[in-house]
Amino acid sequence: MASSLPQGTVRTVTFASLLFLALIAGVHGRYRHPPMVSFYSRECPEARGIVQKIVKSAIERDIDSAAALWNLHYHDCFVRGCDGSILLESSYYGPAEKESGIPDSPKEIAYDIIDEIKDAIEKVCPVTVSCADILTLAARDAVVELGGPGWKVCSGRLDGFISYANESKFYMPGPDANYRTLVKKFALKGLTEMDMVVLSGAHTIGKVKCSVMESSLYNSSGPCGVDPTLDPTYAMELKAQCPVGSSNLVFLDPTGGDTSVNGSGTVPYPGHRRLLATKSAGNTVDKNYYVRVSGKNAKKGSAGSSDQNLKVRNSKGTLKSDRNLVSTKSGKALVNREAGNSKKAKASAADKENQPFFHDLVKSMEKLSTLDDPSSPGGEIRCNCRSRNVQTAPPPVGY
Numbered sequence: 001m002a003s004s005l006p007q008g009t010v011r012t013v014t015f016a017s018l019l020f021l022a023l024i025a026g027v028h029g030r031y032r033h034p035p036m037v038s039f040y041s042r043e044c045p046e047a048r049g050i051v052q053k054i055v056k057s058a059i060e061r062d063i064d065s066a067a068a069l070w071n072l073h074y075h076d077c078f079v080r081g082c083d084g085s086i087l088l089e090s091s092y093y094g095p096a097e098k099e100s101g102i103p104d105s106p107k108e109i110a111y112d113i114i115d116e117i118k119d120a121i122e123k124v125c126p127v128t129v130s131c132a133d134i135l136t137l138a139a140r141d142a143v144v145e146l147g148g149p150g151w152k153v154c155s156g157r158l159d160g161f162i163s164y165a166n167e168s169k170f171y172m173p174g175p176d177a178n179y180r181t182l183v184k185k186f187a188l189k190g191l192t193e194m195d196m197v198v199l200s201g202a203h204t205i206g207k208v209k210c211s212v213m214e215s216s217l218y219n220s221s222g223p224c225g226v227d228p229t230l231d232p233t234y235a236m237e238l239k240a241q242c243p244v245g246s247s248n249l250v251f252l253d254p255t256g257g258d259t260s261v262n263g264s265g266t267v268p269y270p271g272h273r274r275l276l277a278t279k280s281a282g283n284t285v286d287k288n289y290y291v292r293v294s295g296k297n298a299k300k301g302s303a304g305s306s307d308q309n310l311k312v313r314n315s316k317g318t319l320k321s322d323r324n325l326v327s328t329k330s331g332k333a334l335v336n337r338e339a340g341n342s343k344k345a346k347a348s349a350a351d352k353e354n355q356p357f358f359h360d361l362v363k364s365m366e367k368l369s370t371l372d373d374p375s376s377p378g379g380e381i382r383c384n385c386r387s388r389n390v391q392t393a394p395p396p397v398g399y
């Protein structure tokens with residue numbers, strides 16, 4: 001039916017129906033619509049398939065793409081909601097989020113994949129699918145490719161107009177953040193302490209620059225300058241990979257991807273045999289991050305409240321912020337839960353397949369991926385994910 005109507009008529013009808021839906025459903029921040037999985041099923045039914053296909057082939061070309069996409073998505077959602085603001089290049093309004101220079105700034109490879117997807121989708125459905133939606137879908141598909149769970153991705157986001165480096169510096173927690181700061185930074189985004197611990201589990205894949213760990217390896221208060229919370233054997237391994245001044249990258253969680261990872265010789269997640277055959281250690285989404293972070297000898301500290309003072313020892317968390325997850329009683333309990341160490345998890349046969357981590361990750365990712373910032377001034381469907389459509393860019397009132 002629609003194909004026999006002139007293009008302009010279809011667009012007017014679509015716009016009118018969206019406006020009507022927006023009016024009956026109330027305001028939805030920068031969503032064009034109440035967010036829904038089927039948002040593009042009429043306007044661009046090909047969109048989800050294109051994202052999935054390009055993500056898959058990007059990961060086949062370079063497995064580091066998956067972590068880079070997940071990290072990019074997190075950075076996007078933490079500043080002004082998931083609005084593609086992280087994708088914008090700096091402009092005359094000032095340096096953009098991607099130029100913030102913070103230690104976990106997403107890697108360029110992820111931006112290139114988003115461009116590739118956008119180009120492919122534009123050819124089929126011009127100016128229809130937002131960059132924000134593309135990034136959100138791509139991150140989910142990347143995690144699934146590396147053996148993680150899939151979560152529901154609603155669409156209908158608009159691309160934001162504003163991207164400021166200073167906002168990234170303010171909102172993104174640093175790699176040395178203590179537990180309280182981590183909880184606070186996530187709370188600013190409406191995320192709970194449990195969300196924070198569960199989402200930190202994204203460090204089950206990906207790599208970190210040696211420079212980020214230098215102070216933990218060489219300038220801390222433990223023997224040979226090593227951070228006392230860090231497992232000494234793991235610290236030696238890290239020092240070997242990260243000599244002083246090194247520009248190397250090391251895995252955040254160098255486990256997974258082989259059948260001996262649990263020491264059990266069993267395939268940890270039978271649904272991903274193909275993946276296990278091709279993916280290497282360090283590139284598998286699994287609960288082993290928590291097993292490593294949990295450490296062995298955390299004892300109550302000598303002072304302070306029970307919830308703030310556990311001495312961390314022998315943690316194999318690569319970042320200080322990872323190790324700090326077990327520096328409080330509640331954090332340690334959550335880490336043990338995700339590691340499958342709690343009595344309840346042990347009693348459950350499902351524990352073998354990364355539960356309850358996968359279940360919890362789905363819930364927290366659904367929250368992260370729908371963060372919005374209704375106070376931001378509107379949005380658009382960008383033609384190019386790296387820049388605003390000039391004709392719709394607002395003047396920088398109040399910024």
Ligand code: HEM
Nearest residue numbers: 067068070071074104173174175199202206207208209321
């Ligand atoms: C809890 C606070 C967090 C801190 C302090 C933190 C910090 C970091 C740091 C320092 C890196 C290394 C970056 C580099 O050296 O290039 C990193 C990597 C990464 N982070 Fe986080 N992160 C946090 C939370 C998250 C969350 C919530 C997610 C996703 C949901 C995430 C996903 C990732 C991924 C996938 C990587 C690997 C990136 C790659 O290899 O390209 N992080 N993070």
